[in-house]
Amino acid sequence: MTEKIKPTLWIDADAIPNIAKQIIIKTAERTQTTTIFVANRAIALPRLPMLQMKVVADGFDKADDYIADNCCQNDVVITSDIPLANDCIDKGARVVTARGFVYDKENIKQKLNIRDFMDTMRATGVLEPHQQGGQAPYSDKDKQNFANILNQWIH
Helix, strand or coil: CCCCCCCCEEEEHHHCCHHHHHHHHHHHHHHCCCEEEEECCCCCCCCCCCEEEEECCCCCCHHHHHHHHHCCCCCEEECCCHHHHHHHHHCCCEEECCCCCEECCCCHHHHHHHHHHHHHHHHCCCCCHHHCCCCCCCCHHHHHHHHHHHHHHHC
């Protein structure tokens, strides 16, 4: 019988909500799962052997590039960045946002197309800044969705 290899958790940590960060840390500690936070500045983490902080150079998408280059099949990537999600899915990783939305082969191309369309609309001035909206506050439902997916994928 072959032993199942635990996935590594990769965290796009530049904008991770603190509540989600705490869920990740608790899950990593409970399951003894290697968890790598990647950002262009250090973030405070408890001193636990399974937690790592990878600080990358300043620059556009440096953290994303590091995660995409280093994640492997069956790893879990936590990000809201759609191009990063696409790259990781192409490598066989599973991707979820800190709000518990799962990106997969079934929905990622549509999400990329919508993102690109919205970028074009903003660049051409069709959308004014006040029309672009923003994310709703991190809710208890977001927290529960995220924790459920993370627990399911790690076990």
